[in-house]
Structures are given as C-alpha cells and as structure tokens.
Amino acid sequence: MTQELTELGRFAEPSMYILVALSDGPKHGYAIMTDVEAISGAPLGPGTLYGALARLERRGLIEALEPDERRRPYRLTALGATTLRVQLEGLAGFARTGLGRLKETRT
Amino acid sequence: MSRLVSLYPARWRARYGDELLGLLMERPPSRLDRLDLIRGAFDARLHPGLAGPGEPAPIDPRAARHRRAGIVTLVGAGLWLGGMVVAINGPVVHDSWGTYREGAAALPLIIMATALLAFGIAGTAERLPSGAWLGRVGALAAGAGFLLWSLAPWVMATGAVGALGFTLLGVSAIRSGQWPAWALAPGLMAILAVPLALSGVLPISSTFGIDGQFVVFGSFVVIWLVVARPLLSPSAAFQPATS
Numbered sequence: 001m002t003q004e005l006t007e008l009g010r011f012a013e014p015s016m017y018i019l020v021a022l023s024d025g026p027k028h029g030y031a032i033m034t035d036v037e038a039i040s041g042a043p044l045g046p047g048t049l050y051g052a053l054a055r056l057e058r059r060g061l062i063e064a065l066e067p068d069e070r071r072r073p074y075r076l077t078a079l080g081a082t083t084l085r086v087q088l089e090g091l092a093g094f095a096r097t098g099l100g101r102l103k104e105t106r107t
Numbered sequence: 108m109s110r111l112v113s114l115y116p117a118r119w120r121a122r123y124g125d126e127l128l129g130l131l132m133e134r135p136p137s138r139l140d141r142l143d144l145i146r147g148a149f150d151a152r153l154h155p156g157l158a159g160p161g162e163p164a165p166i167d168p169r170a171a172r173h174r175r176a177g178i179v180t181l182v183g184a185g186l187w188l189g190g191m192v193v194a195i196n197g198p199v200v201h202d203s204w205g206t207y208r209e210g211a212a213a214l215p216l217i218i219m220a221t222a223l224l225a226f227g228i229a230g231t232a233e234r235l236p237s238g239a240w241l242g243r244v245g246a247l248a249a250g251a252g253f254l255l256w257s258l259a260p261w262v263m264a265t266g267a268v269g270a271l272g273f274t275l276l277g278v279s280a281i282r283s284g285q286w287p288a289w290a291l292a293p294g295l296m297a298i299l300a301v302p303l304a305l306s307g308v309l310p311i312s313s314t315f316g317i318d319g320q321f322v323v324f325g326s327f328v329v330i331w332l333v334v335a336r337p338l339l340s341p342s343a344a345f346q347p348a349t350s
Contacts, residue, residue, distance in 0.1 A: 029130040045140050046130055047147020050123050054157040070129025 005087055014044060014052040019061065019076060019084040026065055026075035029053070056080070111141060114148035119158040169233060176230030177338030183223030184331035190216035191325040210321065214257075220331070221257035225250040227334035228276065231286075234337075235279050242279020248272025263301075270298045273330065285337050293329040300326060 005012045014036070021027060021035040029049060036044045053074065056062045061080035065073045076084070112124050112131070136144065151157060194210030232246035252269025256262065277291035300323045 029126055030133045033130070033134070043139070045143025045147070046127060046134075046136060047140075047143040047145070047150070049130075050127055051147050051150050051157075054119075054123065054151075058157060067126065070125050070132070072126045 005083070008052070008055050011048070011052045011055050014048050015056055015061075016084075016087060017044070018049070018052055018056060019080055019087075022062060022074060022076045023081070023084060026073040028068075028071040028073045030071070032074070111136070111144045111148075114145060115151050116155060116158070118155065119151045122158045173230045173234060173338045176226045177335045179223050180227030180230075180331050180335035180338065183220040183227070184328050184335065186216050186220035186223065187328050187331060188325065190214075190220060191321050194324075195321045208321070217260070218254075218257045221253050224331055224334065225254060227331070227338060228273075230338050231276060231280055231334055234283075234285050236283050239279040239283060242276050242283075245272040245275025245277075245279065249276050266298075266301075270295075273298075277333075280337070286333070290333050290337075294327075294333050297323075297326040297329050 005015050008015050017036040017040050018032055020039060021032045027035065029046075032053075033044050033046070033049055036049075053062070057064060057074070059079075060077055061083055062074045063077050065075060067073075109128060112120060112128055115124065190213040193216060194208065194213035197209045197212055200207055200209045228246050228250045232243050235242045249269050249272030252265050252267070252272055254269075256266035256269055259265070273294060274291065277286060277294065280286035281288055281291060
C-alpha cells in the first residue's frame with residue numbers, strides 16, 4: 001500500500017523532495033532544507049517545510065526521532081520508502097515515455 | 108522570529124514550534140521566508156489536525172481571563188476619553204468658585220472607565236509572581252484609590268493613594284518582566300501633570316483656558332493603555348503557576 005502525494009496539493013512537490021532528502025538517512029529540519037534546495041535548485045521556505053513535514057508525519061511516511069536540543073531528526077518509514085519508490089518509478093516511466101517519443105520525432 | 112512562530116496555533120507550536128525556532132536561529136528568515144511562515148501559520152490554522160492526534164495544548168484559564176481583562180480595560184480607555192469629550196462640552200459656569208466648565212455630566216462615564224480599569228489592575232496583579240506582595244498591595248490601592256477618586260474627583264487624597272498603588276504595581280510588573288521598563292513612565296508623567304498644572308509649573312491654564320484640567324485628565328488614558336497592553340499580548344512574560 002502506498003500513499004498518493006498528489007493529494008497533498010501545493011505540498012506534494014516539496015513532500016517528494018523531502019522524501020528524497022531523507023532517503024539516505026535521518027535529517028533534521030535545517031539539513032532537509034539545505035538538501036532540498038541543493039536537489040531542486042529552488043529555495044524551500046520554513047513554513048512550507050514544516051507544512052509538508054507535518055503532512056508526511058501524519059500520513060506515516062516519515063517519523064520523528066528523539067530531538068537533540070532544538071534539532072529533531074526525521075526518518076523515512078517503510079511506507080514512506082515504498083511510496084517514494086512508486087512515485088520515482090512512475091516519474092521514471094513518464095520520463096522514459098517522453099524521451100522515447102522525442103527520439104521518435106527526431107528520427 | 109518567535110513572533111512569527113506565535114502566529115501558529117498553540118497545539119502546532121507545542122509539537123513543531125521549538126524545532127522551527129531552532130531552524131530559524133540557524134538560518135535567519137529572509138523576507139520571502141517570513142511570508143512563507145505567515146502562509147504556513149494560516150495553513151496550520153485551517154488544518155488543526157496537522158499537529159497530531161493529541162489533545163489540544165492546555166490553555167490556562169487565567170490567560171483567557173487576562174485577555175478579557177485587557178479588552179475590558181481598553182473599553183475603559185474609550186469610556187475615559189468619551190468622558191473627557193462630554194466634560195469639555197459641558198456648560199461654562201460663573202459662581203463663587205470662579206469661572207469653570209461644569210463636567211458633572213461626564214461622571215458616569217468616568218466612574219465606569221475607572222471601574223473597568225480595576226479589572227485590568229486585578230489581572231496585572233494576578234500575573235505577578237507569588238512573592239510580589241507589595242505589587243498586590245499596590246494593585247489594591249490603585250484599584251480602590253482610583254475608583255474612589257472617580258466618585259469624587261475633588262478629593263485629591265484618594266487619587267494620590269491610587270497613584271502610589273499604581274507605582275508599586277508598575278514596579279512589580281516591570282521587575283517580573285510583565286511590563287517593559289518604560290511602561291510606568293507615561294502613566295506617572297500624566298499623574299504628575301496634575302500637581303505641576305495646579306502649581307503653575309505647567310502652563311496648562313494659560314494654554315487651554317478652562318479646559319486645561321480636561322486636557323490633563325485626558326492624558327490619564329495612557330494608564331489604561333499601559334495596563335491593557337501586556338494583558339492582550341500572548342508574548343508578555345507570564346508563566347502560569349505550576350502548583
């Protein structure tokens with residue numbers, strides 16, 4: 001079972017980036033923010049970050065770990081990892097289809 | 108920064124507020140980040156369930172009471188100014204006391220305004236630390252003194268008791284962090300204007316004529332505002348008692 005990220009509305013895209021940021025291990029808010037900005041090349045506002053984190057946590061895609069002072073790390077859950085994999089595979093399929101059609105048009 | 112985080116609902120702050128503040132300390136927010144936080148706070152208020160299934164953060168019943176006291180005190184400020192407007196439009200009287208403006212029609216408004224101030228004073232006293240007994244005595248003197256003075260404004264002694272009590276309350280409120288350090292000054296300046304005007308040091312009569320007394324008394328409105336402001340502000344230093 002996976003969750004549809006599209007139901008998160010304007011938080012769908014940042015949520016996807018956050019899941020990718022957490023895919024190589026737990027990170028706290030600031031680390032997630034800088035990683036997302038590096039991946040996407042666009043700034044991620046703190047309000048959007050925490051709006052997305054709250055939604056992902058509520059849906060069981062990520063979980064909060066014990067805080068270290070004011071830094072609370074988050075990690076991907078099994079459901080989150082599966083959901084991310086399905087989303088990325090969908091995107092990969094979409095990219096393959098698009099690239100294949102472009103190739104056909106050129107030839 | 109904490110002001111931006113305070114825009115979020117209490118339950119949300121209880122869950123994410125601390126780490127968000129930590130993040131903002133690590134990366135001070137840009138102008139766009141501030142807008143993003145305001146938008147995020149709006150979103151959190153639209154979706155209260157986001158902060159988790161837990162019980163809503165406990166709300167100290169005194170906090171709501173203090174807020175009401177602040178609102179009531181602000182209404183009192185309006186009534187006080189209204190009283191001055193009524194007084195300043197009263198008839199001019201010439202009798203054995205001299206020429207003056209009869210302001211008796213304003214008395215009901217003035218009494219009501221002072222009674223409402225007593226709520227703010229009581230709220231301020233309740234927020235003082237448990238050991239601040241002098242501040243509480245001051246609050247009692249301020250509330251009673253001002254109210255008695257409003258019933259008979261020509262009896263200056265009651266006003267003086269109120270002023271002394273207000274000073275003691277203000278010092279305690281400043282020491283406990285409830286009032287900012289400057290908060291006592293405007294009220295005391297307004298009160299001190301009475302003896303200064305009566306002694307002729309302040310040229311109130313020559314400037315405003317027979318309406319001078321109402322100009323001086325009108326400035327007393329800062330007392331209401333100084334008392335109301337911290338009661339309305341959630342960020343004012345108020346630590347609910349843990350016992």
